[in-house]
Amino acid sequence: MKKIMGYRNIGLVFGLIGLMVLAAIITPSLFSFAALVSMLRNNAVYVFLAIGMMIVLVTGGIDLSVGSTLALSGVVCTSLMSTHMDVPAIVWVLLSLVIGIICGAFNGFVVGYLKVVPMIATLGTMYIYRGFAFLLSGGQWWFPHQISQPYQDWAAKSIVSVPAILWIAAIVFIAAAWFMGYRTSGRRIYAIGTNVESAQVAGIKEARVRFLAFVICGALAGLSGMLYTANYALCTYSIGDGYELQAIAICILGGVSITGGRGTVDGVLIGWLMMSFITQFISLLPGLSVWQHALQGVIIIVAVFINIAMTRSSEKRFLKERGALL
């Protein structure tokens, strides 16, 4: 019991349970297996963006270009796919990863090696990637009949009555948790985020770690672009607009610190579940759908406030225990 209570995301779990209870009372229709699966499927794209964003946030950076990377990779994959229907769909998955890696590598190069502030650098690339997505698409839309079945299967095919996109999301979750928790490179990301100088003294190359974080984030954003188009069977240059803010919001709900060094993959998972429940919950309530953005904004502010208050009180307790405070 003590071990459970000492779990660092316990507050988040309680928040999630509270939300689910509230949802169960007010909108019981949310709690059928099919409704839950469709809710998670609609929000699955955010998983990839949020995990990538978390890794960048842990280094103390921020990536505003993920929404545009998503659009760019979605447009490239869909446009090529619609003219080359006979190519196996796995090619498009790999292509989307490559596009994402290129986009992320450019961000990482500018931030890591040229030492530009992440916020400004990715603000610039956000414009650039979105512009390229428009150029390559020529403003065109792609509709379901233009998108081949094997391509759609990557997101929609049901395996053990759960769509493929959720399985892929689960794999990414586990891989990310393993990478961030047990791999040397993953731990280096935390080291850079916690204290750059001591990490450098310990022989960690700051530029390389930042570069890696942005490349992973970009790769996941690229993958999400392909899966987005496969999931909704729709594509245009403006997909994923504002998703970067959603991803950041999920990370913050999941207890990732914006100043770096703090954040776990399981926290992001809980944050994502909470955000999915909130959006679905609001859309099910009559007349509340226009309230969605306002409520999300309030929820994030409250979540960050609680997060900061808890960190401060634990720091104070720590100091008191050492006798540093009267």
Place this chain on the structure above:
Amino acid sequence: MAGENKGTVRDLTVKDSFQLSKFLVKWEMMLVYILILINVILAVARPGLYFNIATIQSIIQSGLDLSPMVMGMVFILLLGDIDVSIASEMVLSGMVTGILCDKGMPVIVAVLAGILTGAVCGAFNGVLVGYVKMPAVIVTISTSMLFRGIVEIVLDVNSLKNFPAFYNAIGWKNIGILPICLILYAVITVIFYFILHRSTFGRQLYIVGNNPTTATYSGIRVERLKLIVFIIMGVMAGIGSIFFVGRMGGGLSSSMGTGYEMDVIAICVLGGVSTNGGKGKVYGPFIATFIMAFLLYTLGLVGVDANTRKIVTGIVLLIAVLIPNLNKQFLADIRGKFASK
């Protein structure tokens, strides 16, 4: 910071005599060169259009709809903070004005209420950033959702069309040969110049931006300063709504002005304001506003569409932040070489 300490007992800054060579390679002068270059390109490419006062007027008018917010953002960036909620603040305060005009309130009340709304929004950000000490990025991202959410709740899919007549004049009319918005922007810039470069408050901004801890220990109330700066930003967003709605032909709906915050930040960075805080001047962004206006208009004339112009905005932004960085590294490398010899 080779700034001037005005009216102090002991002037500790070393005052260089005016050097023409140094003056000519300053960042602000670079901006002037770029602006002249764009003008020359425009004049050569479309001589028929360029040598026509109406063209120049319309270029300036098209680029100045976000100008008041640029000045507010300079202060925010000087503190090392950032505010991405300004577009939402702008739409919210425009909405308040529009609704009050619909209700038949006197124009002056409606406009002041709009600006006051901006100030309240700014104060909300300022309290959270200054006193609760939440990161400015997070606060303003969520308040941008919140403010725009409020507009969505109130307006839903409707739009407001009832705005005071002078809104349109600001967006489209000229006094003599000068566009009204240009005159107003110049006035705003002069006011901000005096606040930033000629007052104690302005010097405090630089100190807080360079080192908040030092500022606290030297008796500056950092929390209050941040609150004031965010309120100023809110007021400027409120004034910005006048420019914006005027430019949009006197209509407002909930989805308008998305992405303006990014444009404003881009202009500030291009104008030499560092996002790390503590570095930047008022006249850099002033010139940069015109660079962006002329650049985007020129591209439009050449036949580049609005979405592709985003690429140019992005590249300009990246280059603007890269040049000082590379320059610094380049100089450091040279010094390192000399030191090793």
